[in-house]
Amino acid sequence: MQLYKLQYISQIACIIAITLFTSNAFAQKAEPETEFKYVKNTDNSRTLTYSVKYIKGDAKKSSEATNVPISFNTGIAKENTKIVNTNSFGIAQYIIPADQKLPLNNGKYSFSATIIENPLLESKSDSITLIDLGLEMKLEVIDSVKTIVFSTFEIDYKGLQTPVKADVVFYVPRTFSKLKVGEGSTDEKGNGEIEFPNGIPGDSIGNLTVIARVEENEMYENVENVQTIAWGVATNYHIAKFHRALWTTVAPRWMIITLTILLLGVWGHYIFVVYKLYRIQKVSKQIS
Amino acid sequence: MKTFDSKSLLKDFTPEIEKTSIAWWVTLITFIGIFLLGVHALGRQVSEGHIVTGMRDNVVWGIYIVNFIFFMGLSYAGALLSGVLHLYKAEWRKPVIRIAELITVISLLIGPFFIFFCVGRLDRLHYLVLYPRIQSPITWDVIAITTDLFGCILFLYLSIIEDLALLRDSLELNVPAWKKKLYKFLAMSYTGTPEQRKHLSQARNIMAAMIIAIAIIVYSVLAWIFGVTLQPGWHSTIFGPYFVIAAVYSGTGLMIIVMWLFRKIYRLEKYITLRHFCNVGYILLVIGAFYGYFTFADYLTKWYGSQKMDALLIDKLFSNFFWLFIFANYIGILIPIIIIGIRKFRTINNIFIAAIITLLALWVNRFLIVIPTLETPYLPIQDHRIDWIQYSSTWVEWSLSAAGVAVFAILIMLFSKLIPIISISEMIEVEDTSDETI
Numbered sequence: 001m002q003l004y005k006l007q008y009i010s011q012i013a014c015i016i017a018i019t020l021f022t023s024n025a026f027a028q029k030a031e032p033e034t035e036f037k038y039v040k041n042t043d044n045s046r047t048l049t050y051s052v053k054y055i056k057g058d059a060k061k062s063s064e065a066t067n068v069p070i071s072f073n074t075g076i077a078k079e080n081t082k083i084v085n086t087n088s089f090g091i092a093q094y095i096i097p098a099d100q101k102l103p104l105n106n107g108k109y110s111f112s113a114t115i116i117e118n119p120l121l122e123s124k125s126d127s128i129t130l131i132d133l134g135l136e137m138k139l140e141v142i143d144s145v146k147t148i149v150f151s152t153f154e155i156d157y158k159g160l161q162t163p164v165k166a167d168v169v170f171y172v173p174r175t176f177s178k179l180k181v182g183e184g185s186t187d188e189k190g191n192g193e194i195e196f197p198n199g200i201p202g203d204s205i206g207n208l209t210v211i212a213r214v215e216e217n218e219m220y221e222n223v224e225n226v227q228t229i230a231w232g233v234a235t236n237y238h239i240a241k242f243h244r245a246l247w248t249t250v251a252p253r254w255m256i257i258t259l260t261i262l263l264l265g266v267w268g269h270y271i272f273v274v275y276k277l278y279r280i281q282k283v284s285k286q287i288s
Numbered sequence: 289m290k291t292f293d294s295k296s297l298l299k300d301f302t303p304e305i306e307k308t309s310i311a312w313w314v315t316l317i318t319f320i321g322i323f324l325l326g327v328h329a330l331g332r333q334v335s336e337g338h339i340v341t342g343m344r345d346n347v348v349w350g351i352y353i354v355n356f357i358f359f360m361g362l363s364y365a366g367a368l369l370s371g372v373l374h375l376y377k378a379e380w381r382k383p384v385i386r387i388a389e390l391i392t393v394i395s396l397l398i399g400p401f402f403i404f405f406c407v408g409r410l411d412r413l414h415y416l417v418l419y420p421r422i423q424s425p426i427t428w429d430v431i432a433i434t435t436d437l438f439g440c441i442l443f444l445y446l447s448i449i450e451d452l453a454l455l456r457d458s459l460e461l462n463v464p465a466w467k468k469k470l471y472k473f474l475a476m477s478y479t480g481t482p483e484q485r486k487h488l489s490q491a492r493n494i495m496a497a498m499i500i501a502i503a504i505i506v507y508s509v510l511a512w513i514f515g516v517t518l519q520p521g522w523h524s525t526i527f528g529p530y531f532v533i534a535a536v537y538s539g540t541g542l543m544i545i546v547m548w549l550f551r552k553i554y555r556l557e558k559y560i561t562l563r564h565f566c567n568v569g570y571i572l573l574v575i576g577a578f579y580g581y582f583t584f585a586d587y588l589t590k591w592y593g594s595q596k597m598d599a600l601l602i603d604k605l606f607s608n609f610f611w612l613f614i615f616a617n618y619i620g621i622l623i624p625i626i627i628i629g630i631r632k633f634r635t636i637n638n639i640f641i642a643a644i645i646t647l648l649a650l651w652v653n654r655f656l657i658v659i660p661t662l663e664t665p666y667l668p669i670q671d672h673r674i675d676w677i678q679y680s681s682t683w684v685e686w687s688l689s690a691a692g693v694a695v696f697a698i699l700i701m702l703f704s705k706l707i708p709i710i711s712i713s714e715m716i717e718v719e720d721t722s723d724e725t726i
Contacts, residue, residue: 251422259422259431262505266435269498273442276491277476280449280484284477 029122030054033062036113036126039222040133044098048072050113052090054121064090069116075103083116104157107131133220134161135168137212139196139229146196146231150212152186152223163190166220171211172200172232178211202232294716298458301708304554305455306462308705316701319694326691329684330405338408340684346669347662347679352402354654355689358538359399359696360433360510361531361650364503365539366392367440369571371500374492380567382714383559387546389444390709391539392499394699396437398692405688425513432506439502443495445474449488450713453478467706507532514657520597521590521661530582534650537579540572541624541646546700548640550709559710562636569628569639572646580621583653587617601664609660612652620649 037049050070053062067085070092074080080103084092092113096102102109112127131154138149152166167185171178181200186192202208207230214223244252332340343350370388373381407413420427452475455461456468478484511531514522524530544565551560590598605613624642627633659679669677703709 246423249421255422259428263431263435266439266498266502269494270439270442273446273491273494276487277446279487280478281476283481283483283487284479 030056030120032065032068032115032121032124034113034115034124034126036111036128037222038111038128038130039224040135041224042226046096048074048094048096048111048113050086050092050126052086052092052115052121064088065121066090068092068118068121071114071116073112073114074100075110105129107156128221130221131219132156133164133166133214133217133223135166135212135214135223135225137210137225137227139210139227139231146198147193148182148184148196148210148212149191149193150184150186150225151190151192152214153190163188165190166214166217168192169213169215170194170196171213173209173211181210196231200232201235202230204234204236206230206232206234208232294454294712297708297712297715298454298460300558301710301712302455302458302461305467305705305708312701316698319698319701322694323691323698326688326694329687329691333405333684333688334410340682342675342679342681342685343406344676344679345671346665346676347659349406349658349662350679351655351681351685351689352405353658354651355692356399356402356406357510357531357654357658358651359395359402359692360507361535361654362539362542363392363395363399363436363440364507364532365536366390366395366543367436367443367499367503368536369540369543370443371496371503374496375500378567380564383556383710384543384547384564384568385714386447386707386709386711387550388543389440389447390700390703391542391546392440393437393444394696394703396433396440397699398695400433402688402692425509425516428509429506429513432502432509436499436502436506439495439499443492443499446488446492446495447711448707449475449478450480451707451711453480454712455707470706504532507535518666519661520595520601520664520666521657524586524590526582526586530586533575533579533582534653537572537575538647538650540568540575541643541650544568544572544639544643545647548636548643550704551636554704554709556710559715565636565639566628566634569634569642572639572643573625573628576621576624576646580617580625583617583621597664597666601660604660604664605656609656612656616649616652616656620645620653 031054033053033055035049035051037051039047039049041047050072052065052068052070054065055061056063065086066088068090070084070086072082072084072092072094074082074096082094084094086092108129108131110127110129112125114125115121115123117123134153134155136151140147140149148170150168151163152168153161153163155161163186165186165188167183169183170181172181173179179200181197182194184192184194196210200208207228209226209228210231212225214220216222244250246252341350341352343352366388370385370392373385373388404410404413416427416430420430452471456471456475461468478488508528508531511527515524515527517523547560547564547568550556587602591602624646627638627642663677663679671677
């Protein structure tokens with residue numbers, strides 16, 4: 001009898017376990033929306049960025065997928081794999097140091113990003129294949145004209161440089177976005193130059209950050225060169241911030257004076273009326 | 289021609305304070321029910337957020353702000369009318385002045401709550417006091433409303449001291465002990481000696497003048513919340529005086545409605561006569577004509593200027609909001625003027641109907657000031673969903689609006705159980721005009 005009961009309980013336990021397992025195993029995962037981006041930086045390091053989004057339930061807009069494990073691969077071998085979790089913006093980023101040797105395949109580098117098995121999203125993989133491009137920039141004053149001199153070249157596995165033609169865009173970062181200040185192309189010799197505009201506000205000593213970028217190129221992807229130079233107009237925001245105005249933290253004097261006079265006038269009369277009430281009460285006390 | 293004396297007046301008014309009818313309780317419970325529905329709606333709004341209202345990214349102000357402007361307008365009109373009538377010592381004012389004072393204080397207590405309903409983060413409301421910016425019209429409004437509320441309560445209190453003393457000293461008054469104690473405390477030992485009368489009269493004259501000035505300033509400040517904003521239809525120099533005139537217009541309408549209701553409910557035909565309705569009606573007529581002129585001047589200059597966004601806004605008013613626009617700016621002005629202007633139509637009931645039309649038209653007018661402008665921003669609305677583009681109020685907003693009206697009625701009902709709705713002390717030397725015809 002005891003054995004029969006034990007067998008009965010174990011059967012029920014098995015059914016519950018199987019039900020739970022299967023319901024979990026067949027839970028529908030969301031299809032991810034991904035974007036894979038490569039940027040070669042000024043110091044020759046390379047940034048791989050993978051953004052992951054998905055549609056939550058019946059929502060109309062995509063949401064960022066947070067804490068999803070992403071496997072970045074910089075070659076075919078397993079030792080070239082790095083796993084990074086997405087942050088609260090749904091972005092996983094891996095910076096490949098400049099001195100890291102990368103395997104070449106037919107003169108091209110290959111990078112991939114893969115969503116690893118997880119309970120939220122279906123697996124997905126994206127890859128980029130590119131030729132290594134170098135971008136150099138010199139900021140010079142030629143005949144009193146502020147000039148950006150730039151060059152582009154392919155780099156082979158031995159480090160040899162071959163000049164190539166490419167389009168380059170130039171930016172100066174502002175508070176909310178990057179201001180485009182010019183664009184140009186390099187010639188067959190890989191050289192180009194453009195004039196830098198005058199009158200852009202800089203920091204307190206006129207420093208500006210100039211960014212040269214080869215952008216979303218089919219062969220080279222994104223390559224960037226960033227430099228700082230005192231070509232801007234020196235701007236002291238400290239003084240502008242604290243003068244009396246409608247939009248600063250300190251109100252104009254006329255406004256404070258007007259408001260004070262108005263409030264003192266009105267509340268002064270109120271106090272006088274309350275004093276009159278006090279006199280009414282005092283009169284009756286004197287009578288009694 | 290006969291005059292009223294304090295004994296006959298007390299005899300006429302004290303039954304309402306002493307006894308409470310079943311009908312009164314039923315009405316009170318009904319209004320409390322409406323108020324509780326509003327509390328439920330507020331609970332939903334706080335727990336689920338503003339998504340339960342019709343307000344979205346562009347139309348960030350809905351009927352809550354319309355109600356806010358409306359109630360504040362009623363309050364300022366009450367203050368202006370009671371202040372002006374008091375200073376001019378118009379004899380006919382005496383039976384109706386307390387109604388104006390009551391409207392002032394009660395509307396001023398209710399109005400600001402509608403601003404709280406608009407605020408997404410009520411937990412940060414105290415920042416307005418902790419980190420005020422003197423440059424902001426919102427800060428001016430907070431200071432102005434607080435100052436106005438204190439002044440209006442003080443003015444109301446000054447006007448009821450004499451009645452409180454009469455009720456305290458009345459031996460025939462059959463009310464609970466707590467009420468007697470309350471009369472004694474609030475009457476401040478006032479016995480009506482010549483010196484006390486002098487102090488009271490001076491205080492009332494000062495406050496009457498003050499509340500006129502404050503009412504104009506405060507309602508102009510409210511108008512500047514819109515006027516100083518770069519939005520189509522709002523950025524207008526006429527907005528300050530236009531709001532003041534509109535406020536007095538709607539407030540006068542409400543005063544006629546409340547007079548009519550109290551006259552019917554408390555059988556005050558002897559005290560509130562056709563003469564009073566006609567006199568308040570004349571104010572309504574003159575203010576209505578001014579309001580019509582201001583409305584015409586405002587829209588004419590906008591239409592003639594043909595600036596892109598102003599033209600777009602006027603097109604919208606004459607298409608999507610056509611009937612509302614016609615009602616607010618044609619029917620709401622012309623019908624009251626015709627009813628009061630032509631002697632044949634000038635009866636108590638007709639003046640009451642004119643007042644209802646005025647009140648409704650002015651609510652719609654405020655709706656047309658707020659909503660179409662917010663639906664016509666300078667930067668195009670970056671959304672395709674219909675409720676993001678066009679405002680549509682929800683049951684939550686209507687419930688809270690109804691709750692506001694219910695609280696107004698509850699407070700008036702409760703006040704009428706404490707103090708006579710007509711000032712006995714003011715009426716003592718007034719001639720009886722109940723047989724008079726106009």
